[in-house]
Amino acid sequence: MSLLNIDNIHTYYGNIHALKGVSLNIEKGEIVTLIGANGAGKTTTLRTISGLLKPREGKVTLSGEDLAKYKAHEIVYKGICMVPEGRGIFARLTVTENLEMGAYSRSDKTEIQQNMERAFTTFPRLKERRTQVAGTLSGGEQQMLAMGRALMSNPSILLLDEPSMGLAPVLVELIFDIIQQINKEGTTILLVEQNALMALGIASRGYVLQTGQIVLSDSAENLKKNPTVQKAYLGME
């Protein structure tokens, strides 16, 4: 049984049919990437998994449990945490307060303290700036904060939406290194990226999404060699 299984979901924005039967599954310990053009439905897929949107058809199951009856905030307690597109940090809260909000679903004080220490070891920059208001951080630091905050809930699956967006190439490298490190420490990752080359570089498998449908799914190696993928997403002729 897969850790996360998405079975034929149809999600709508009002009357707009955004996801037209998306199915995918993620095994424990994997990094899986979802690539696709703007408007293909990548973010919608993540929002459906995290409960912000409810699918009209199909279901999302975590270790066999149907998530349909849970609201977005309850799904965090089940072990899925999402880092939203554009990072979504609380700009007027301090770095520490942001991290505390990430641990909102946790009540064990020592566990929260340990997670805080872990976040500071993974992202030393955050430790330097912990009393600072998050709105004053640079883009890269905000991305680190958003990821550190999501890890505060000890998720079994981390959903990352465009972590490289708007970052300098050096920082993108750093963020991707950290993603791999987080994965090695035992967190399963579903990565949504426009930067397909980078994403396929660290993922074990990938799905290609096009206008609300999965058109390809294969190992990352094979996807990189696939001529259609090369042409459409890797910018090669």
Added chain:
Amino acid sequence: MQSLKRFSWTDIFMWIVGATLLLLIVIGSTLTLQQGKYTTVQWFDLAVFGLAQGSVYALIALGYTLVYGILRMINFAHSEIFMSGAYLGYFVATSMQRNGFLQENPLLGIVLIFLTAMTTSAILAVILERIAYRPLRGAPRLVPLITAIGASFFLQYTFRGLFGTQNRAYPEIDYIRGAIPLFGDFQIQKIQLVVIIAAAVMMASLAFFVQYTKTGKAMRAVSEDKNVAALMGIDVDKIIVRTFVLGASLAGAAGVLYCFMFRIVTFYMGFIPGLKAFTAAVLGGIGNPPGAMLGGLFLGIFESLGPTLFLDGLGIPAPYQLKDVIAFTMLVMILIFRPTGILGERLSKTKA
């Protein structure tokens, strides 16, 4: 010349209006002080009264600002939440007065009045949020605003229907009557002292709550981004309800303090203080709790000292009757020259 082109004729006109008002204030104040009609003691009394009145405004203003901060909605029914707390507190106060409980255990009695008022207000706010506001959460912003005005009238006329239109005299509590002599001729009314201290304690607790508790931090997080807050496991609906409870309890307490000061209870007693508190919230920068406190205190003092100070010297016969004119003129001026309010800048900066 280039830089002048940025100003329109309306701007120039408004600057002239503003400058004229400022000039009138300066001339008025100078004349009043020169005439020396009022003694220092009288000025002191006015200032203390203004501070007490301002404390009440500040407590109500916090309710407007907390709800606005989290829902971007002006809860116009807040003035009726204030009134309902005061009204139910009145019933408890009169019955305790009649059976002598209030004379025997004044402190316990006062605490009971506060508890009744705050609970009533809180319960009413929760019901209001559940049936009138929550179903409209996704609607355009004008819709909940109109609903709030509707809810305000609904509550006012429900109280009118249930308890009649008469003005009811609030029982006098001997325990907080009279004045405490300070130095020389200076003295301070016990009631005003109680109001100022009670309000200060409540505002300090609120500031602590919002800054340091888990729920307080979650309130700030929800006010920034509801979706992301939900992604962190925060139950947004629950936090919104708690915000309403907090704001309403302060309004209920403000209702009791208002009654202690003015000793009158009616079904429409919420309207003017509510409007004033709303002014105070805008004055301080709506959505910003410290701003609401500051705005409330400022408006209270301005309203109390202003008429006498600015208008008496200009030969206006009954300046105190014009206190509402002064308060609302100030609101209009603030909206024109500093739409973000006194502390509003920080808010708009970090949001951008």
